[in-house]
Amino acid sequence: MKKYFFIQPRQSGKTTKALDIYRKSPNDSLFITYKADFANELCKKVNGNPKNFISSMKIKDKTVGYKFIILDEYMFFKNKEEVYENIVKMIDVETIYIYSTSNKQYNKYLYNFVKYCKEIGLSYSATLSEYSRYKGFSDKTEDDIRELYYNFLTDSDIILDDKFKKSTKNTEELINILCKEQYEVEILNKYLTDNLISLEEHNSIINISSHKLKLNGIACPNCGKELFDSQPDIILMTNPPKKHIECGNCGFEGYRNT
Numbered sequence: 001m002k003k004y005f006f007i008q009p010r011q012s013g014k015t016t017k018a019l020d021i022y023r024k025s026p027n028d029s030l031f032i033t034y035k036a037d038f039a040n041e042l043c044k045k046v047n048g049n050p051k052n053f054i055s056s057m058k059i060k061d062k063t064v065g066y067k068f069i070i071l072d073e074y075m076f077f078k079n080k081e082e083v084y085e086n087i088v089k090m091i092d093v094e095t096i097y098i099y100s101t102s103n104k105q106y107n108k109y110l111y112n113f114v115k116y117c118k119e120i121g122l123s124y125s126a127t128l129s130e131y132s133r134y135k136g137f138s139d140k141t142e143d144d145i146r147e148l149y150y151n152f153l154t155d156s157d158i159i160l161d162d163k164f165k166k167s168t169k170n171t172e173e174l175i176n177i178l179c180k181e182q183y184e185v186e187i188l189n190k191y192l193t194d195n196l197i198s199l200e201e202h203n204s205i206i207n208i209s210s211h212k213l214k215l216n217g218i219a220c221p222n223c224g225k226e227l228f229d230s231q232p233d234i235i236l237m238t239n240p241p242k243k244h245i246e247c248g249n250c251g252f253e254g255y256r257n258t
């Protein structure tokens, strides 16, 4: 499954580009947007078949028969988690095209953290517990981690195009109308905060990403995901010698012979 994510500022012609993708293979495409009446409107505009245009809330009804999924204003979907979980299970899908402005600025450290955790195959709950090993967190952080985890934006195989910049005339005036963060998100296309990452934050990501080097090619007896050596430098002097192993997905712990 190929995944393209075009993150673009407001009024940059996103919906027009999304409809162009639809027009290439109307029968094999599922066009998903955030509101039912907007889906109908777009369907009429291109003389489409209503079965190919839905609001994100109807994702559960559409599981087979589409090669191309087009998501319009994805970051504003109220049920991103449901959409994510359903789409990754759709076996016929060849390519996903996502067009959206960001809904807000995400903390850059959280974004990197979640991305690393997903890349090494940690489940959502394992990601949360990794995070709490390094930092305490509030409900708000947990919400942000959840929102980032069940989001194509943090998939390791996403092909991200966030280079689109609009010409910025009337800057002062717009900042006054929109407030600074909204101006940065909607006009400058800045969806991550640009605060520097602390040394502690940096080290926590490196620690987690080093798990990747410890993956050992053995399937978890519980869930089938790849296990890693949780204490790779330690060999237990049993007969035969053993190493401690762990599953990042379900939390299984045990030993393997070396």
Ligand SMILES: [Zn+2]
Pocket (backbone or CB within 6 Å): 220, 221, 222, 223, 224, 225, 247, 248, 249, 250, 251, 252
């Ligand atoms: Zn497991």
